[in-house]
Amino acid sequence: MDSEINAELRILEFGCDPSEITKCLNLQPTSTWVKGEIVSKTGKGILRHQENGWAWCSNLDSEEKVLDFRDLFDDIFRNLNPIKDKFQYLPNNSVIQLACCAYIRNCAPAFTLDERIIKLLAEINASVDFDIYCLNASE
Structure with a gap:
């Protein structure tokens, strides 16, 4: 594996179903999860999500190999800037990252x-x- 980078917008800690975040932003997420959902199973036990989550990845992550975060950030800006006013309508407890x-x-x-x-x-x-x-x- 060569070097890889990715960037995604995450919305966490909200109390509603992730589909409500999708409706609020009118943006299709790359992934969503709910508290308690299984993340992975290992020999040591089961790892579960500790909070509800909604994530949107830059489209460039899957289209081509990118090694400059500026390219990802440009794509994020193009997609999120037009809807930035919608973020004020997210549930009060939402954490945006x-x-x-x-x-x-x-x-x-x-x-x-x-x-x-x-x-x-x-x-x-x-x-x-x-x-x-x-x-x-070797990794």
């Missing part, structure tokens, strides 16, 4: 949050979560 993940091998991806993305994240009251995994050549 831009989740970014990088699996790094051989080359490091570019990561820049330009002023458009920072302003959009502030307007929808979103935080940023960034995970970096440095992989060995």
Whole structure:
């Protein structure tokens, strides 16, 4: 596996069915889950979701290999900026997060949050979560 990156908008901790988030934003999620749903089963037991969740990934994640977060953020901006006013109608307890993940091998991806993305994240009251995994050549 070469280096890979992805970015997704997550809405968490709301009390309603995830389909209500989809209706509110008029945006089809990439994935949804409900509290208690099984995430995975291992030899150590069953891991379950601890909260309701709704996620939308940048379309670029599946279309082509992207190694620059700016490309993903541009796609997120194009899709979310026109609907940013709808975020105010989400359930009160909703937590909004831009989740970014990088699996790094051989080359490091570019990561820049330009002023458009920072302003959009502030307007929808979103935080940023960034995970970096440095992989060995054998992984």
